Amino acid sequence: MEFDLPKEQSSIIKVIGVGGGGCNAVNHMFQQGIKDVNFVICNTDAQALDTSPVPNKIQLGPGLTKGRGAGSHPSTGKDATMESLKEVKDLLEKNTEMVFVTAGMGGGTGTGGAPVIARTAREQGILTIGIITMPFGFEGKRRRQQAEQGLKEMRDNVDAILIISNDKLREIYGNLEFNAAFAKADDILATAAKGIAEIITVPGYVNVDFEDVKTVLRNSGLAIMGSARANGENRALEAVKNALASPLLNDSDISGATNILLNISSGAKPVLMDEISEITEFVQEAAGNDCDIIWGNCSDSALEDDILVTLIATGFETEKERKDRQSKETVIRMTLGSEEKADTPEQSAEEHFPTNQTPETPFLKQENDTPKNEDTTVKFELTTDNGKPRQFSFEFDGSMYEDEKEEDDAVGMNDETEAADDDMGMKVYMQKDVEEEHDEDNHM
Known part of the structure; x- marks a missing residue:
C-alpha cells in the first residue's frame, strides 16, 4: 500500500502504530491531534487499514499474510514486517529525527513487528521511543508470555520505553465496559506521545528544544512519565502531585532518576514565578538532589485557567545493574x-x-x-x-x-x-x- 509524505511537509516527529492495538492508539491520536506530528499505521490486517482515518499506511507482509493478519503469532508478524521493510525505511528517511513506535504486546503483528521497526529507526540514527501496553491478566497466560518476550525485544531496540499496564488501568478505573477499558488505554498512549512531542513542537517562553529531549531520552532505557492538570488556588501543587500519581508511572516513582524533562503549560491565566518554583522544587525533592531537571514553559489557550504539568524521568538503574551491584x-x-x-x-x-x-x-x-x-x-x-x-x-x-x-x-x-x-x-x-x-x- 503506497503513501506519499513530501519531505517539505514532513515533520521531524513521527508516530507509528504497529498491529491492531498500536493502530487503534494512533487512530485515536490522529483524531485528537498532536501539533506538528505525522501519523503512520502499519498492519498485516488490510481491512483494519482500509477503515482507518490515518492517511499514511503500510500493509505489512501482503505476500505472506494475504492481508489476513498474523494469527496472534509474533514470528509471522516479524516476517511480515521484514517483507515490507523497504517501505518502512523509505518512510523514515523523510526528514525524521524522532519516532514513537507504539504497539500492544501479546498479539502477532505488534509483538513481532514493532521491535523490527524500532531497530530500523534506531539504526538510521533516529531517536526512537517505544510506547507499549501489556495485556490484561484475563487475556491468558500465552498472550502474557508473548508480551514479555516482545517487551524484552522492544527494550533492546529503542532509546527509551514507556510501559503501560492494562491491569494497572483496571485497578485505577475500576470495572469498565470492555470497549471503554481499551479506550482508556488508547487515551493513556495518546497522552504519552502528545506529552513528549508537544514539549518540542509547542513554542513557549522557556523552550525545551530537541537537543534537550535527546539528552533525557537517548539510550536511557526505561522511562516513566506523568501528566496532570489542575486549577484553583493551589493548582501548581495539585497538578504536580497528580502528575507523580499518574497511571503512566505504572506503580513506579521518580526517585533514582538521573534526568527529568519537565514541561509546565498554562492558558489564559499565566503561570506565576512562585508556581514554577513550587513545581520544580517538588519534583527535585521527589527525584533526589543528584537528578538533572530540564524544564520549559509554554502557553496553550485550550487550558484556559488550568495549569498542566508533564514530566518524563529516565536514567534508572537497570535490573542487571542492580543485580551486579548486589552481588x-x-x-x-x-x-x-x-x-x-x-x-x-x-x-x-x-x-x-x-x-x-x-x-x-x-x-x-x-x-x-x-x-x-x-x-x-x-x-x-x-x-x-x-x-x-x-x-x-x-x-x-x-x-x-x-x-x-x-x-x-x-x-x-x-x-x-x-x-x-x-x-x-x-x-x-x-x-x-x-x-x-x-x-x-x-x-x-
Whole structure:
C-alpha cells in the first residue's frame, strides 16, 4: 500500500502504530491531534487499514499474510514486517529525527513487528521511543508470555520505553465496559506521545528544544512519565502531585532518576514565578538532589485557567545493574549503641552491650557474613537518633582478614577501620572477628 509524505511537509516527529492495538492508539491520536506530528499505521490486517482515518499506511507482509493478519503469532508478524521493510525505511528517511513506535504486546503483528521497526529507526540514527501496553491478566497466560518476550525485544531496540499496564488501568478505573477499558488505554498512549512531542513542537517562553529531549531520552532505557492538570488556588501543587500519581508511572516513582524533562503549560491565566518554583522544587525533592531537571514553559489557550504539568524521568538503574551491584555487596546494618535501649532501668552497661563494645562504640548487626579473603564492597546503613538511615560503602580486599593486617591501598583501612560522617559529626568504627581473636588469645 503506497503513501506519499513530501519531505517539505514532513515533520521531524513521527508516530507509528504497529498491529491492531498500536493502530487503534494512533487512530485515536490522529483524531485528537498532536501539533506538528505525522501519523503512520502499519498492519498485516488490510481491512483494519482500509477503515482507518490515518492517511499514511503500510500493509505489512501482503505476500505472506494475504492481508489476513498474523494469527496472534509474533514470528509471522516479524516476517511480515521484514517483507515490507523497504517501505518502512523509505518512510523514515523523510526528514525524521524522532519516532514513537507504539504497539500492544501479546498479539502477532505488534509483538513481532514493532521491535523490527524500532531497530530500523534506531539504526538510521533516529531517536526512537517505544510506547507499549501489556495485556490484561484475563487475556491468558500465552498472550502474557508473548508480551514479555516482545517487551524484552522492544527494550533492546529503542532509546527509551514507556510501559503501560492494562491491569494497572483496571485497578485505577475500576470495572469498565470492555470497549471503554481499551479506550482508556488508547487515551493513556495518546497522552504519552502528545506529552513528549508537544514539549518540542509547542513554542513557549522557556523552550525545551530537541537537543534537550535527546539528552533525557537517548539510550536511557526505561522511562516513566506523568501528566496532570489542575486549577484553583493551589493548582501548581495539585497538578504536580497528580502528575507523580499518574497511571503512566505504572506503580513506579521518580526517585533514582538521573534526568527529568519537565514541561509546565498554562492558558489564559499565566503561570506565576512562585508556581514554577513550587513545581520544580517538588519534583527535585521527589527525584533526589543528584537528578538533572530540564524544564520549559509554554502557553496553550485550550487550558484556559488550568495549569498542566508533564514530566518524563529516565536514567534508572537497570535490573542487571542492580543485580551486579548486589552481588558485590555485603550488607551490614549498623545501629548506634545509643539507640539500643535497656529492657529495664537496672540493666547494666555490661549486660546491654556485647563484649568489647561500649556506648561509644557502634553496635554492629550483620545480616550476611563477609566472605573471607575475597574482594568485596561493604555497605553500611547507619540509623541515627532521629531514626533516619544513612548509607555509605567501602571497597576493600580480603587481605583485611589476614594476620599481616596490610593496609588497603584504595581506602587506607586496617584492622580497626575508622570512617567519618561529616554531616552527622560522629565516627563509625568497624570491628572484625572479635570472638575469634579472643579464642586465639585463650589458646596461646
